[in-house]
Amino acid sequence: MCTQIAVICSADFAKRIKIIENELPSIKLQYYLYKKxxxxxxxxxxxxxxxxxFFSGALPYYYAKKICEGLPIPTHYLQQDETAIATTLLAITKRxxxxxxxxxxxxxxxxxxxxxxEDIGLVLTPKIFKFDPTTNIQELVEFHYHLYKNHKTLHAITSVHAVYEILQELNVPVSGMIxxxxSIIKGIVDTKNLAILSKSQSAKIAVGFIKFEGIKEIHSNVLSRFxxxxxxxxxxxxxxxxxxxxxxxxxxKTFEFITEEKWKSLIDTPFKLAFGYGSHIEEATQNAKDALLLTKTNTANIITEKKQLLGPYPKYHHCIELRTREPVLVEVAKSTSLSPANLSKVIQFSKYHSANEFTAHDLETFLKVSRRTSERILKKLVxxxxxxxxxxxMTYQQxxxxxxxxxxxxxxx
Incomplete structure (x- = not known):
């Protein structure tokens, strides 16, 4: 089956890829060109x-990264490596x-x-500008232009085609990163592999359990909604x-897009919903059973094949590790007798809590447990x-x- 890849790049980069398209079997490229x-x-x-x-470089990817995070398909960009740098520097110095x-x-x-x-034993270095997502193209242009006009450099090398074009107009000797x-073939093939992996993960079986509380028989119309x-x-x-x-x-996809209003409209009867993922049906079924035990009324949980607890949906998308692998955390769990799930919750709380200091009440609120439970967890840690x-x-007078x-x-x- 042919893998369809959208390529976001400059016209110059697209021209380069089209030359080597015949070396990319079972891949069909769609080009979307930018000037900047x-x-x-x-x-x-x-x-x-x-x-x-697939993005032609880091900068266009950085600009689109936030939007990419919401896409249902994988994204990848061509990363500059030692081969690109060595090839470019060799071309400039020798030519x-x-x-x-x-x-x-x-x-x-x-x-x-x-x-x-360092690998080739050279001490002399070029003037380098390290750019990131916050960098404006004009900053790159000014960096190269001022060095050249002040006779500190004779040539500019840029990773951004728009900068290349502007420097040419300013009569600054410039070359694009080669x-x-x-590297291009590898980048596109890596993107194809990400697409195949994503499809295989999406196609894995998911077993779900719906448990209705206080009622023995559910009308078929209600079940059809699920x-x-x-x-x-x-x-x-x-x-x-x-x-x-x-x-x-x-x-x-369902849990990503479902709203709380639609969730509440499914049924008036209290229910619990749990899913399990797995490489085979037995594993997925057991994970679904375990997830159901951890699910509260009118919510849903998922346990993945990596023993991660996701949920509770639809409101929260927390990820709690039910299995501890890090040696340090294994030791913490062993010595305190805290379950991996509770330890994962504490670590998650620490990441999301804005301050390093906290109270039992802060932990209680985040974990949605009783004061007694939060204090018991903290006592074990202390x-x-x-x-x-x-x-x-002291927040109160008494x-x-x-x-x-x-x-x-x-x-x-």
Whole structure:
């Protein structure tokens, strides 16, 4: 089957790819051209149905990154590597006889240039501008232009085609970064592989359990709302529980776009919904059963094959690790007797909490548990020196002050 890839790039880059299209079997490219990288987000809205999106470089991808995060298909961009830098610098120094000290270069990762020069034993370095998503094209132009006009450089190398064109108009000797044929082919093939992986993940089976509370029989019209929602017709019944079979992709799309209003309109009877993902039906079924035990009334949870608990839907999209792999966290869980789920919740709380210091009430509010539960978790952490009391706060005139805590465990693993 042919993989359709949308390519967002400049006209010059498109011309290069078209020359090597015959080396990309089972891949069909659709071109969306910009004059400036800032136009990339606008081009996203023009893309016709395809399997993935490929950007010609980091800058157009940076500009469109926020929109890309909402796309249902994978995105990838051509990353500059040592081969591109070495090829470009070799072409400039050998062809024009220019010293590296007389060259200015803009790039997303200056370390690549340093690594290449160190590998070949060169001490002299070009003038480097490291750009990022906040960089304006005019900044790049001025960087090269002023160095050249002040006789500090003789040649500019740019990673951005729009900068290349402007510098040419300003009569600044300039070359574009050379993206080797092998790097371009690799980038497009990597994009194809991401598309194939995404499709295979979406096609994995998802087993769902719907449990209705306080009622033995549900009208078929109500059940059809659930089957239509998750694009399935197959249902098995056991008491007041119903099993549905769907795919991971359909379940994820449903929860991504469903509103709270539509969720509430499904049925007036209290219910619980849980899904399990897995590489085979037995694994998915067991994960769905485990997810159902953790699901509260009128919400839905998912347990993935990696033992991640997602939900509760439709309002929240938290991800809680039910399995601890990091050695440090394994030791924390073992010594405190905290479950991986509770430990994952504490770490998630630490990431989302705006301050390093917090109270039991802060943890209680985030976890949606009782004060007793939050205090019990904190006591275990304090007893084993994974948290410490660093002060107190008094928010009321009466009553005892609240302890203020700080975590002493790695939260960015």
């Amino acid at each position: 990288p800032q136009e990339a987000p606008t081009l996203i809205s023009q893309i016709k149905p395809c399997d993935a999106v 024009d006889g220019i010293s590296l000290q007389e060259v200015s270069i803009d790039i997303t990762d200056s370390q690549i240039v340093t690594s290449v020069l 993206d080797p044929r092998s 089957t239509e929602l998750f694009k399935t017709k197959l249902i098995s019944v056991e008491s007041n529980s119903y099993t549905i079979f769907s795919t991971q992709g359909d379940v994820e 007893d084993h020196h994974y948290a410490e009391i660093i002060g107190e706060e 009553g005892r002050p609240r302890a203020v805590y700080k975590l002493n465990i790695p939260t960015y693993t």
